[in-house]
Amino acid sequence: MAVFFQGQEPVQVLRAIFFGFSLDTPSPLLAILEGGGVFSMLKASFVVFAACALAGILEGIRVFSGIKQHLLNMRLNQHKRYGLTTFISTLTAAFGCSQSIAVVMTDEIMRDCYKKEENYQFALDIENSCILTSALIPWNIAALICTTTLNVSMYGFVPYAFYLYVFPILYFLYSWYKEARMIKAVHSFKRVG
Incomplete structure (x- = not known):
């Protein structure tokens, strides 16, 4: 043009x-x-290439098999499962250096902890954890591209990105509160019945 x-x-x-x-x-x-x-984005492009290669290798050699088996043996209610999903997604975002790699790795690890009818909840938990927390990790593509493009400090943006860390905390508290209310309702129903 x-x-x-x-x-x-x-x-x-x-x-x-x-x-x-x-x-x-x-x-x-x-x-x-x-x-x-193009040359200004070489560093970010290399990180994406390395992250995709790493995710493929880890999936191919079945690194997550032991972790998945351990998680299946745990009894996780909704808020604990979300907290664990947030923890794992933050680790995979730091390790994989990419939101998309973090989503793939978190899905691979946590998928069996959610029942088939909870697919919507699983997608919501990944969105409320993995997608948001990835941008808080300075070497993750979600943060690296923004800081490189805007020419700001790799760590200086974090205090201003409060949505990225406040929302997962509030969502965890909401799921805890919702579950506590449900347990209270079940106990009051048993007392009445």
């Missing part, structure tokens, strides 16, 4: 693709439009 509609030279377009875009004249849009390019 730049070549056909804006009259840009193909060499300039290729240079912008690989090295990033820059304006020749001063403009108030300079800070917004300048930067980018």
